[in-house]
Amino acid sequence: MATVLIVDDSRTSRRILRTMLENHGFTIVAEAEEGEAGYLKYKELSPDLVTMDITMPHMDGIESLSLIKHANANAKVIMVTAAGQKEKMVEALKRGADDFITKPFDENEIINAMTRILEK
Numbered sequence: 001m002a003t004v005l006i007v008d009d010s011r012t013s014r015r016i017l018r019t020m021l022e023n024h025g026f027t028i029v030a031e032a033e034e035g036e037a038g039y040l041k042y043k044e045l046s047p048d049l050v051t052m053d054i055t056m057p058h059m060d061g062i063e064s065l066s067l068i069k070h071a072n073a074n075a076k077v078i079m080v081t082a083a084g085q086k087e088k089m090v091e092a093l094k095r096g097a098d099d100f101i102t103k104p105f106d107e108n109e110i111i112n113a114m115t116r117i118l119e120k
């Protein structure tokens with residue numbers, strides 16, 4: 001089954017994502033609380049998918065996405081966005097984001113996005 005790295009500064013968001021994904025057979029290989037730690041975990045573990053929150057302290061999700069895509073252009077990264085982040089979403093697309101999921105999380109939306117990206 002697919003392996004996933006969750007990068008998000010919100011403990012609650014990480015817990016919700018983990019539960020939803022595990023319920024659908026995904027394996028969470030690690031969690032990170034900010035972008036640089038997420039990038040290092042990506043390099044260490046090479047997960048099939050990354051869920052990347054945009055707004056985080058220290059290094060944000062846009063910067064971390066850039067580093068991951070630079071390390072592996074085929075990395076699959078799904079950005080996690082909140083309402084009112086259109087500019088950030090455009091920037092993430094430019095830097096190679098594969099898809100977006102929005103908070104509050106919708107289980108069907110997330111699983112559909114994950115499945116679609118893995119089939120690409």
Ligand SMILES: [Mg+2]
Pocket residue numbers: 008009010053054055056
């Ligand atoms: Mg955040």
